[in-house]
Amino acid sequence: MAAKLRRDPSPIITLTTDFGQHDGYVGAMQGVILSICPGARVVTLSHEIPPQDVHAAAFVLYQAFSYYPPYTVHCVVVDPGVGSKRRAVAVRTNQGIFVGPDNGVFSLVMKADGINILEAVTLTNPDYQLPAVSATFHGRDIFAPTAAHIARGVALAGFGPSAINLVRLDYRTGRTGAGQPDESRIIHIDHFGNLILDISARDIEDPEQVRFEIDDQVIHSLSYTFADVPDQHLLAYVGSTQNHIEIAVRNGSAAHKLGVKLGDVVKVSEIG
Amino acid sequence: MAAKLRRDPSPIITLTTDFGQHDGYVGAMQGVILSICPGARVVTLSHEIPPQDVHAAAFVLYQAFSYYPPYTVHCVVVDPGVGSKRRAVAVRTNQGIFVGPDNGVFSLVMKADGINILEAVTLTNPDYQLPAVSATFHGRDIFAPTAAHIARGVALAGFGPSAINLVRLDYRTGRTGAGQPDESRIIHIDHFGNLILDISARDIEDPEQVRFEIDDQVIHSLSYTFADVPDQHLLAYVGSTQNHIEIAVRNGSAAHKLGVKLGDVVKVSEIG
Amino acid sequence: MAAKLRRDPSPIITLTTDFGQHDGYVGAMQGVILSICPGARVVTLSHEIPPQDVHAAAFVLYQAFSYYPPYTVHCVVVDPGVGSKRRAVAVRTNQGIFVGPDNGVFSLVMKADGINILEAVTLTNPDYQLPAVSATFHGRDIFAPTAAHIARGVALAGFGPSAINLVRLDYRTGRTGAGQPDESRIIHIDHFGNLILDISARDIEDPEQVRFEIDDQVIHSLSYTFADVPDQHLLAYVGSTQNHIEIAVRNGSAAHKLGVKLGDVVKVSEIG
Numbered sequence: 117m118a119a120k121l122r123r124d125p126s127p128i129i130t131l132t133t134d135f136g137q138h139d140g141y142v143g144a145m146q147g148v149i150l151s152i153c154p155g156a157r158v159v160t161l162s163h164e165i166p167p168q169d170v171h172a173a174a175f176v177l178y179q180a181f182s183y184y185p186p187y188t189v190h191c192v193v194v195d196p197g198v199g200s201k202r203r204a205v206a207v208r209t210n211q212g213i214f215v216g217p218d219n220g221v222f223s224l225v226m227k228a229d230g231i232n233i234l235e236a237v238t239l240t241n242p243d244y245q246l247p248a249v250s251a252t253f254h255g256r257d258i259f260a261p262t263a264a265h266i267a268r269g270v271a272l273a274g275f276g277p278s279a280i281n282l283v284r285l286d287y288r289t290g291r292t293g294a295g296q297p298d299e300s301r302i303i304h305i306d307h308f309g310n311l312i313l314d315i316s317a318r319d320i321e322d323p324e325q326v327r328f329e330i331d332d333q334v335i336h337s338l339s340y341t342f343a344d345v346p347d348q349h350l351l352a353y354v355g356s357t358q359n360h361i362e363i364a365v366r367n368g369s370a371a372h373k374l375g376v377k378l379g380d381v382v383k384v385s386e387i388g
Numbered sequence: 389m390a391a392k393l394r395r396d397p398s399p400i401i402t403l404t405t406d407f408g409q410h411d412g413y414v415g416a417m418q419g420v421i422l423s424i425c426p427g428a429r430v431v432t433l434s435h436e437i438p439p440q441d442v443h444a445a446a447f448v449l450y451q452a453f454s455y456y457p458p459y460t461v462h463c464v465v466v467d468p469g470v471g472s473k474r475r476a477v478a479v480r481t482n483q484g485i486f487v488g489p490d491n492g493v494f495s496l497v498m499k500a501d502g503i504n505i506l507e508a509v510t511l512t513n514p515d516y517q518l519p520a521v522s523a524t525f526h527g528r529d530i531f532a533p534t535a536a537h538i539a540r541g542v543a544l545a546g547f548g549p550s551a552i553n554l555v556r557l558d559y560r561t562g563r564t565g566a567g568q569p570d571e572s573r574i575i576h577i578d579h580f581g582n583l584i585l586d587i588s589a590r591d592i593e594d595p596e597q598v599r600f601e602i603d604d605q606v607i608h609s610l611s612y613t614f615a616d617v618p619d620q621h622l623l624a625y626v627g628s629t630q631n632h633i634e635i636a637v638r639n640g641s642a643a644h645k646l647g648v649k650l651g652d653v654v655k656v657s658e659i660g
Numbered sequence: 661m662a663a664k665l666r667r668d669p670s671p672i673i674t675l676t677t678d679f680g681q682h683d684g685y686v687g688a689m690q691g692v693i694l695s696i697c698p699g700a701r702v703v704t705l706s707h708e709i710p711p712q713d714v715h716a717a718a719f720v721l722y723q724a725f726s727y728y729p730p731y732t733v734h735c736v737v738v739d740p741g742v743g744s745k746r747r748a749v750a751v752r753t754n755q756g757i758f759v760g761p762d763n764g765v766f767s768l769v770m771k772a773d774g775i776n777i778l779e780a781v782t783l784t785n786p787d788y789q790l791p792a793v794s795a796t797f798h799g800r801d802i803f804a805p806t807a808a809h810i811a812r813g814v815a816l817a818g819f820g821p822s823a824i825n826l827v828r829l830d831y832r833t834g835r836t837g838a839g840q841p842d843e844s845r846i847i848h849i850d851h852f853g854n855l856i857l858d859i860s861a862r863d864i865e866d867p868e869q870v871r872f873e874i875d876d877q878v879i880h881s882l883s884y885t886f887a888d889v890p891d892q893h894l895l896a897y898v899g900s901t902q903n904h905i906e907i908a909v910r911n912g913s914a915a916h917k918l919g920v921k922l923g924d925v926v927k928v929s930e931i932g
Contacts, residue, residue, distance in 0.1 A: 126699075128694060130687060130691075132684070132687075135579060136579035137409075137432070137434055137435065137436045137681075138434060138436045138437070138444075138448075138579050139434065139447075139448060139451065139576070139578045139579050140404070140433040140434045140447075140448035140449070140451050140452040141451070141452075141578075141579075142432075143402060143404075143431065143432065143433035143434065143448070143451075143452040144451060144452040145455075146431050147402075147431075147452060147453075147455030147456040147457075147460075148455050150400060150429070150431070150456070150457070151455065151456065151457055154457075155398075158431075159687065159690050159691075159694070159702075160681070160686075160687065161684040161687035162681055162682060162683065162684045162687065163681065164680070164681045164682045167579070167580055168639060172682075175683075175684075176682075176684035176687070177684070179683065179684050179685070179687075179688060180684040180685075180687040180688040180691060181691075183688045183689075183691030183692050183695065183800070184691040184694070184695065185691075185694070185695055185698075188691075196639055198613065198614065199613025199614055199615050199616075200613070200614075200615035250626075250627070250628040251612050251613035251625065251626075252613055252614065252627060252628050252634075253628035256455065257628075304683070306682065306683045306685075307679060307682050307683050307685075307711070340743065340795050341742065341743025341744070341795035341796055342742065342743055342744075342796065343741065343743050343744035353795065353796065354794075354795075355794070355796065356794040356796050356797035356800065362796075367712060367740055407851060408708070408851035409681075409704070409707065409708045410706060410708045410709070410716075410720075410850065411706065411720060411723065411850045411851050412676070412706045412720035412723050412724040413723070413724075413850075413851075414704075415674060415676075415703065415704065415705035415706065415720070415723075415724040416723060416724040416727045417727075418703050419674075419703075419724060419725075419727030419728040419729075419732075420727050422672060422701070422703070422728070422729070423729055426670070426729075427670075430703075439851070439852055440911060468911055469887065470885065470886065471884065471885025471886055471887050471888075472885070472886075472887035522899070522900040523884050523885035523897065524885055524886065524897065524899065524900050524906075525900035528727070528900065529900075
């Protein structure tokens with residue numbers, strides 16, 4: 117029934133999980149993948165997503181997916197609802213095929229520039245899952261085999277019925293209007309303590325006339341790069357993730373200096 | 389002398405170590421492997437085994453090995469006795485070939501359902517080791533080259549004499565009898581704080597009539613999955629590792645809530 | 661213009677970064693590499709270099725590079741000067757091709773026994789970089805594509821003009837003279853708390869007549885391996901990294917026991 121999509125001798129499957137690296141759970145998933153699709157090249161995006169943190173996984177995927185060939189299978193397992201009624205889904209787009217729980221983890225990718233959803237299905241066909249599906253490890257028993265079968269060319273229609281109304285997390289889509297005070301939110305804090313905001317370069321009219329306020333700290337314009345400010349000073353700049361605005365401390369941690377956390381507000385205003 | 393076992397153009401070698409990821413030690417091992425067996429696909433099970441923790445490595449391997457093709461080479465380097473008289477061994481089974489120090493790290497795998505040891509050797513032949521073997525890094529100088537030579541088809545007999553009486557760690561093999569109070573022990577605490585016990589589903593007669601006690605906390609039956617209990621509540625369930633019983637907190641950490649550690653006792657009793 | 665160097669269907673590219681594994685930044689780099697050079701085998705040396713710690717990266721690379729085939733591309737991105745005037749370079753040697761910022765990160769490799777620099781260039785040709793180079797993520801936009809293009813056979817001359825006077829960090833090259841008191845420095849502290857010194861076996865005349873002093877602790881000779889001393893005792897020995905002398909505690913952490921840090925002095929003296 118399922119027509120073959122394509123035949124890449126060494127298809128790419130990326131993995132993003134909150135499994136950490138102590139227990140070998142990701143190792144079990146890779147065994148499943150290589151048993152089903154021996155030619156697969158399995159690449160880690162991250163296994164260090166904080167436990168059950170769907171927003172963090174959404175960001176990591178958003179940050180990386182567009183650098184992969186469009187036929188890449190991106191498998192995400194951050195799944196606080198495992199074993200409940202939440203759907204397991206596969207979503208085919210013009211920029212990659214996404215496999216994981218339907219809990220909003222694909223929300224940021226689905227809002228990215230130029231992305232189009234071509235097809236989405238609910239994973240119900242047991243033929244493409246392990247024979248015994250556990251109640252607590254769908255990464256190994258459902259998502260890994262699904263990713264591997266897609267990678268070896270099984271069409272999405274074979275996995276189950278169409279899925280509509282995918283869960284979307286609430287992310288803003290840019291500023292409401294230029295020229296007035298506005299609130300931005302921190303959507304990710306990275307390993308270096310850099311803060312990634314939910315606004316991007318196109319939300320800023322004039323880089324020299326914008327200011328950012330976090331508590332009592334003010335940044336008076338947009339810099340080009342770290343070296344534009346003295347050591348340990350704050351700066352804002354157009355970051356490397358889809359042109360989102362970031363706030364950093366040169367050779368230091370903005371998260372630490374400012375004591376902020378995910379979701380905190382940064383005031384953005386334009387003078388003039 | 390050593391007959392060829394098989395010729396897989398891209399054999400799988402898994403690695404499990406306590407080397408961490410700061411120093412590049414695993415990177416050196418991979419260089420050795422790829423120099424000897426350029427087609428090898430090297431997969432990480434874990435490099436985050438706590439230093440010298442042979443029990444943790446035994447669990448990780450046990451949790452993952454059965455998901456790999458039977459000709460996979462599993463190389464484990466958690467080796468507190470490196471440089472001493474402990475043997476270095478390779479063990480061929482019907483479910484994988486295991487390479488590492490003879491310190492009990494393969495104990496749980498060797499007790500798994502359906503596993504049969506077909507052959508075991510002591511690694512003494514210097515032809516299959518690096519020219520200069522250091523006193524402290526046998527992972528790179530002995531185990532990585534051994535795994536790579538096995539992966540490219542060298543038979544075990546070529547590596548050294550038969551090894552008998554492999555070291556076994558003391559793990560129980562199930563309950564002594566149903567219907568009476570019994571003690572179970574925690575054999576692993578995972579990244580999520582879930583507790584994996586040394587008993588499995590087949591040790592429980594009636595999932596509705598079993599109770600678990602840890603200090604003053606009682607769990608009154610076996611649940612199916614996390615979603616069966618309210619947020620932050622304790623549950624016990626048949627886990628995803630070889631049907632072992634696990635204790636968890638929904639969206640939380642059982643290890644943290646209960647303040648337990650590896651080896652601690654959980655009382656198991658059946659009512660009626 | 662750029663002649664092809666060679667054509668390996670599955671060339672090896674190693675990665676060493678301070679990106680950690682939370683954000684997927686390394687995942688983006690791997691997507692870039694696999695898009696340009698689909699056959700590349702990407703191997704991690706470490707992504708856990710402490711942020712901006714060029715010395716730690718220099719050691720990791722030094723520890724691992726010589727175990728790789730000589731045509732391996734080693735890509736290092738620990739880059740506190742990203743976006744400033746620091747050069748981006750590629751250096752071809754008889755023991756590997758090195759790609760990264762010109763900040764001294766290749767200093768230890770360039771001092772290794774038997775290494776010869778054959779060619780070095782500054783990475784200025786935008787044809788081998790991503791179309792839009794960000795100001796803050798040259799790992800993804802410059803170094804990953806460079807490594808991938810080299811791996812697929814583009815000659816170094818194509819990337820830009822010759823680079824001379826590469827930055828070298830200040831590492832000593834051995835003892836000034838045997839028989840007199842001398843100072844050694846700690847150049848790396850590894851995951852186990854072992855201390856790697858800047859002197860090597862060839863700097864020691866007689867292993868039985870050498871003593872090491874750190875604060876009030878004295879080690880009276882060179883041991884062969886951990887098992888030569890009682891549990892939790894200090895020892896010095898010829899380590900596994902290019903024969904450098906190491907100081908360790910058997911089944912413990914020398915760094916913790918001695919309270920030392922990178923760069924601290926160890927006194928070395930020979931009696932007799």
